[in-house]
Structure formats: structure tokens, C-alpha cells
Amino acid sequence: MSEQKILKFPKNFLWGASTSAYQIEGGNTNDWSEWEKSEVRSKQLEKEEKNLDDYICGQACNSYKLFTEDIKCLKELNCSAYRLGLEWARIEPAEGKFNRQAIEHYGLILKTLKENKIKVVLTLWHWTMPVWLSHLGGWNNKKTAAYFARYSELVVKELGDYVDYWVTINEPMLHVANGYLTGKWPPNRRNLAAAWQTYYNLIKAHQAAYDIIHKKFPRAEVGLTMLTNFFEPAHKWNLGEIILAKLANHCWNDRFVKKLKNKFDFLGLDYYFHDRLVWYPPFKKNLNKKISDLGWEIYPQGLEQVLKNYQKFKKPLFIMENGLADADDKLRPDFIKKHLAYIYQAIREGIDVRGYFYWSLLDNFEWDKGYWPKFGLYAVNRKTFKRTARPSAKIYAEICQNNQVEVD
Numbered sequence: 303m304s305e306q307k308i309l310k311f312p313k314n315f316l317w318g319a320s321t322s323a324y325q326i327e328g329g330n331t332n333d334w335s336e337w338e339k340s341e342v343r344s345k346q347l348e349k350e351e352k353n354l355d356d357y358i359c360g361q362a363c364n365s366y367k368l369f370t371e372d373i374k375c376l377k378e379l380n381c382s383a384y385r386l387g388l389e390w391a392r393i394e395p396a397e398g399k400f401n402r403q404a405i406e407h408y409g410l411i412l413k414t415l416k417e418n419k420i421k422v423v424l425t426l427w428h429w430t431m432p433v434w435l436s437h438l439g440g441w442n443n444k445k446t447a448a449y450f451a452r453y454s455e456l457v458v459k460e461l462g463d464y465v466d467y468w469v470t471i472n473e474p475m476l477h478v479a480n481g482y483l484t485g486k487w488p489p490n491r492r493n494l495a496a497a498w499q500t501y502y503n504l505i506k507a508h509q510a511a512y513d514i515i516h517k518k519f520p521r522a523e524v525g526l527t528m529l530t531n532f533f534e535p536a537h538k539w540n541l542g543e544i545i546l547a548k549l550a551n552h553c554w555n556d557r558f559v560k561k562l563k564n565k566f567d568f569l570g571l572d573y574y575f576h577d578r579l580v581w582y583p584p585f586k587k588n589l590n591k592k593i594s595d596l597g598w599e600i601y602p603q604g605l606e607q608v609l610k611n612y613q614k615f616k617k618p619l620f621i622m623e624n625g626l627a628d629a630d631d632k633l634r635p636d637f638i639k640k641h642l643a644y645i646y647q648a649i650r651e652g653i654d655v656r657g658y659f660y661w662s663l664l665d666n667f668e669w670d671k672g673y674w675p676k677f678g679l680y681a682v683n684r685k686t687f688k689r690t691a692r693p694s695a696k697i698y699a700e701i702c703q704n705n706q707v708e709v710d
């Protein structure tokens with residue numbers, strides 16, 4: 303018979319859930335919404351015989367209006383923190399013209415979170431941008447770091463008092479890869495030089511925002527989130543694979559962070575992927591013993607390795623995203639518990655992990671994959687927007703409340 307173990311987390315460990323503005327708010331106009339409606343995109347979906355409506359973000363979860371419903375869910379979950387994003391396009395719909403109403407509305411959301419004793423983790427940029435800026439070349443334009451700095455300055459001035467943790471930029475590497483290398487995502491380019499330029503512009507943007515936030519709030523906690531893959535050689539003793547794994551780790555996980563020159567107070571890690579590398583194309587051969595609805599391998603032990611990797615930066619670490627698409631909610635409870643067990647293990651080894659944020663609070667718009675992947679602790683009815691707790695929400699609520707997880 304297997305024995306139940308209780309893993310107690312450190313006092314003040316943050317328990318949260320994550321979302322992003324575009325994926326839940328609804329009613330946004332930005333570079334993504336434009337792309338979704340473009341001819342190129344609809345032709346592509348038609349060819350794949352997909353129902354176009356499922357790939358238009360539209361009203362999303364209607365969270366811009368229903369944010370109090372989301373806060374109710376967070377309370378039910380006993381979450382002590384919430385990671386949410388701002389929509390730059392709402393705040394600055396035209397160049398240099400800031401929208402008071404939008405700023406005040408975000409102020410109201412953040413204030414309500416604080417009144418509910420929920421710490422605010424605020425993302426400034428989670429992949430979508432104002433249309434005017436995308437017409438100027440988006441992050442590929444050298445000036446965009448300055449535009450971002452101006453937008454950040456306004457947010458700091460108007461909303462800064464409510465923020466506990468700042469995430470400047472979400473997963474810069476994925477934006478560079480999908481926006482400028484594979485061309486899958488807006489701005490749909492495939493150009494190495496542009497990718498390289500964009501990469502450095504994102505670094506500058508982060509550094510500028512870091513300084514701006516610290517100027518007004520010297521003790522602010524400012525970081526970013528990195529999409530962190532665990533790369534390992536398929537065969538422990540294969541030199542080619544070992545080198546490949548080290549190279550991939552350097553390029554994908556570490557290099558961007560190193561280039562920030564210590565301008566970060568914490569690192570937010572988003573963990574979804576394990577890559578078991580082989581030295582011949584396509585260079586990846588996962589065993590996929592367990593997979594999510596999206597076909598992503600479930601590999602909790604990789605999270606401990608990722609945490610070990612980032613220990614070298616000597617800054618507090620947060621798991622800012624971790625979750626799976628699981629419409630039936632069959633795998634989610636075990637998924638959460640197992641990942642937490644590996645975080646616990648990392649903490650025992652002395653790694654400074656300060657919090658865990660499940661992705662996602664709600665079923666939402668999963669970018670180019672549309673609405674079918676169900677990541678939420680809460681299901682959302684796409685017509686009525688009613689939120690319904692999945693069984694795993696109750697399990698997560700207990701974990702958050704007791705600051706502990708029970709595992710076999």
C-alpha cells in the first residue's frame with residue numbers, strides 16, 4: 303500500500319492562478335485580433351477545415367466586465383495572489399493618447415483584488431500590442447522600447463500603488479520564435495535578422511521598464527517570465543546529445559536572462575515542456591507516456607531540473623505558469639500535485655521558490671489554437687460566460703488553504 307505524504311510549503315509561499323488580458327477580457331482590438339480576421343488567416347483555417355468562430359477571440363471570458371466573477375473564483379480557490387495582464391491597446395489606443403477610462407477600470411480591478419487580500423502580479427506585455435504600434439513594426443522597431451517605456455511610466459504612475467510584483471514581458475523567446483522565425487504568430491515573419499533585432503529590442507524594453515518602476519518604487523519587485531523547457535539528452539552518454547541539450551538550454555532558457563545584466567528582482571518561470579533531444583532530425587524524441595489534450599507531454603520531474611538551472615541567477619523564483627489542457631479534468635489533480643511535489647523537493651534542496659501560479663484560472667482563448675484547449679480550473683460557458691468550478695478547483699483550493707499538498 304502506498305503511503306500518503308504531506309508536503310508542507312514555506313510560510314508566505316504564494317498560491318495563485320494566472321491569466322493574460324487578451325485571453326480573457328474580450329472586446330479588444332490589437333495586432334492579434336486584426337490577424338484573426340485577416341484573409342490569410344481565414345484561408346489557412348478553411349484549408350484546415352476548422353470552424354472559424356472558434357479561432358476569433360471576440361468576447362473571450364468577458365472578464366473586462368465580469369472581473370468580480372473572476373475574483374470570486376480566486377477567493378473560492380483561497381488564492382493569495384493573482385497574475386493578470388494589462389492590454390496595452392486599451393490603454394494607448396492611439397500613439398501617445400492614453401485612455402483614462404481604461405486606466406481607471408484597471409485601477410478598479412486592482413483595487414478590488416487588494417480589498418480581497420489578493421496580491422497583484424501585473425504583466426505589462428503579454429504578446430498583444432496596439433494596432434498603430436504593429437504598423438510601426440512592433441518589437442522589430444528600435445523605437446518600440448521607448449514606446450514601451452512611456453506606456454510603463456504611465457502605468458507605474460497610475461496603477462503602481464496596487465502592484466506587488468511586476469512582470470514586464472511575458473515569454474520573450476516565444477514571441478521571437480513564433481513571430482519572427484516560424485512566422486506562426488503575428489507579425490508572421492520569417493527572418494533571422496528581424497528576429498535578432500527584436501530579441502535585443504525586448505531586452506532594452508525590459509531594462510527600461512525596470513528602471514522606470516524602480517525610480518518611483520525603489521523597493522519594487524520587478525521581473526519577467528521565461529518559457530522554460532527542460533532539455534535533456536535522450537541518451538545520458540551521447541556526447542552529441544549532451545552538447546545539443548546544453549546549447550538549447552543556453553539559447554532558450556539562459557541567454558536572454560543573462561543579457562538583462564541583473565536588472566531583475568525575481569524570475570517568473572513558465573513550465574510546460576520537456577525536450578528529450580537526439581542528435582538527428584527532428585532532434586526531439588519524447589517518450590510521451592502521458593500527454594495532455596494538446597499532445598504536450600506531462601513531465602513533472604522536469605520542473606525540478608528547471609528550478610535547478612535557474613538557481614544560478616541567485617534571485618527568488620516563481621512558477622508563474624504551469625498547467626494543462628484537460629477538458630475532462632481527469633489528469634489535472636495529479637498534474638498539479640506532482641508538479642508541486644517537485645517544487646517542494648527543490649525548496650528542500652535550498653532553491654528559493656516563492657510561489658506557484660496555475661495556468662489558468664479560466665478556460666480561455668488559447669492563441670492560434672483557439673477555444674478548444676481547456677486549461678481552466680473553471681470552465682467558462684461561451685454564451686453565458688458562467689464560470690463553473692471543475693473538480694480540480696476544489697483540490698487546488700484545499701492545497702492553497704492548507705499550504706500543503708498530500709501525495710502518494
Ligand code: FCB
Nearest residue numbers: 322472473529572661668
Ligand atoms: C504560455 C502563455 C500563456 C498560455 C499558456 C498555455 O506559453 O504564456 O498565455 O497560452 O502558454
